[in-house]
Amino acid sequence: MTLHEVYKDYFRIGAAVNTKTVLEDKDLISTHFNSITAENEMKFELLHPRENEYTFEAADSIVDFAKQHNIEMRGHTLVWHNQTPRWVFENESGSLVTREVLLNRLQEHIKTVMEHFKDPFYSWDVVNEAVEDHGNFLLRKSPWLEIIGEDFIDKAFYFAKEANPVSNLYYNDYNESHPEKREKIYKLVEGLVARGVPIDGIGLQGHWNLNNPSIEDIRKAIERYASLGLKLEITEMDISVFDFEDTRTDLVQPTNQMLEIQAEKYENVFKLFREYSEHIESVTFWGVSDRYTWLSDFPVKDRKNWPLVFDKDGKPKKSFESITDFF
Numbered sequence: 508m509t510l511h512e513v514y515k516d517y518f519r520i521g522a523a524v525n526t527k528t529v530l531e532d533k534d535l536i537s538t539h540f541n542s543i544t545a546e547n548e549m550k551f552e553l554l555h556p557r558e559n560e561y562t563f564e565a566a567d568s569i570v571d572f573a574k575q576h577n578i579e580m581r582g583h584t585l586v587w588h589n590q591t592p593r594w595v596f597e598n599e600s601g602s603l604v605t606r607e608v609l610l611n612r613l614q615e616h617i618k619t620v621m622e623h624f625k626d627p628f629y630s631w632d633v634v635n636e637a638v639e640d641h642g643n644f645l646l647r648k649s650p651w652l653e654i655i656g657e658d659f660i661d662k663a664f665y666f667a668k669e670a671n672p673v674s675n676l677y678y679n680d681y682n683e684s685h686p687e688k689r690e691k692i693y694k695l696v697e698g699l700v701a702r703g704v705p706i707d708g709i710g711l712q713g714h715w716n717l718n719n720p721s722i723e724d725i726r727k728a729i730e731r732y733a734s735l736g737l738k739l740e741i742t743e744m745d746i747s748v749f750d751f752e753d754t755r756t757d758l759v760q761p762t763n764q765m766l767e768i769q770a771e772k773y774e775n776v777f778k779l780f781r782e783y784s785e786h787i788e789s790v791t792f793w794g795v796s797d798r799y800t801w802l803s804d805f806p807v808k809d810r811k812n813w814p815l816v817f818d819k820d821g822k823p824k825k826s827f828e829s830i831t832d833f834f
C-alpha cells in the first residue's frame with residue numbers, strides 16, 4: 508500500500524517539493540503523498556522580489572502539478588524573518604519604513620498571494636518561527652517586530668483571514684518539542700486565542716534526529732498545543748542521522764546502525780501520531796527522498812544527510828516499513 512492510503516483514516520501525508528523534485532520525483536510524489544508544500548517557492552523573496560513585481564511562475568508549476576495529480580496543498584509561508592527581501596523594510600533612502608507602511612506592504616502581499624492562488628489550500632503557515640529559542644524574550648528580534656511591534660503576528664492572521672476565509676491558518680515553528688520553547692510557543696498562541704485572533708492551528712515542524720527530542724517530549728508538546736483547542740500539523744518532518752551539534756563529515760552513506768535507530772524512531776513517532784490523530788490534520792516530510800534534503804546543507808554545509816523514508820534511489824527504507832507495517 509502507498510503511504511497516504513495507509514494513513515487515509517488518520518491524516519494527510521505530505522512532502523515538501525521544489526520545481527526540480529516535482530519533475531524528478533513525480534512518480535514517487537503522486538504515488539505516496541496526498542499533500543505537498545513548496546519548500547521555497549511561496550516564500551516572500553521568491554513570490555515578491557521587488558515592491559511592484561510578483562513572480563508566481565515557479566509556485567504555479569507546483570500548484571499545477573498538485574492539481575494534475577489530485578494532491579492538496581499547504582502554503583508556506585507569509586511572514587518569516589528569513590528569505591524576506593530587504594526592500595520590504597526600507598524606503599527609497601534605505602532607512603526603515605514606518606509601522607503603517609510595513610503593515611500596508613504586508614496586507615498587500617498577503618491579499619495578492621491569497622487572491623492569486625484561487626483554489627484555497629487546506630492550510631497556510633501565516634507566521635513562521637516568531638518565538639525566540641532561549642532567554643527571557645518571547646519573540647525573536649526581527650524587522651517585523653522592530654518596525655510594527657508585537658502585534659505583527661495578530662495583524663498577519665487578520666490580513667490572511669480577510670483575504671482567505673477558507674484555509675486553516677497556522678503558526679509554525681521548530682524545536683517545538685523542547686520544553687522551554689514549547690512553553691514559549693504555548694504562551695504566544697494562548698495569547699492569540701485569548702484575543703480572538705483567527706488562528707486555526709499550530710505547525711510542529713518536526714526537524715528531529717536519532718536522539719532528540721524524546722518520544723515523551725513530543726507527546727507532551729502535542730498534548731500541550733492540543734489543549735488550546737487548535738488543530739495540529741506536523742509540517743516539516745525529517746529525522747537527521749546527526750545530532751544538531753555533530754559536525755562529522757566523514758560519511759558517504761548512513762551506517763546500518765543509524766538506519767536501524769532511525770527506523771525505530773520513525774516507528775515510535777508515527778505510533779504517537781496515530782494515537783493523537785484526532786488532533787493531527789497532516790504529517791508532511793520536509794523532502795521526498797534522501798536524494799535531496801535541505802539537511803545536506805544545514806547545519807553543516809555540503810554534508811550529506813539521509814533523514815527521510817525513501818532512499819537516494821527513491822526506494823523504501825526500513826523506516827518506510829516501520830511506519831506502514833503496523834496493522
Ligand SMILES: Oc1ccccc1CN[C@@H]1C=C[C@@H](O)[C@H](O)[C@H]1O
Pocket residue numbers: 546547635681682712714743801
Ligand atoms: O530546524 C531549524 C533550525 C534552525 C533554524 C530553522 C530551522 C527550520 N526552518 C525551516 C527549515 C527549512 C526551511 O525551508 C523552512 O522554510 C523553515 O521553516
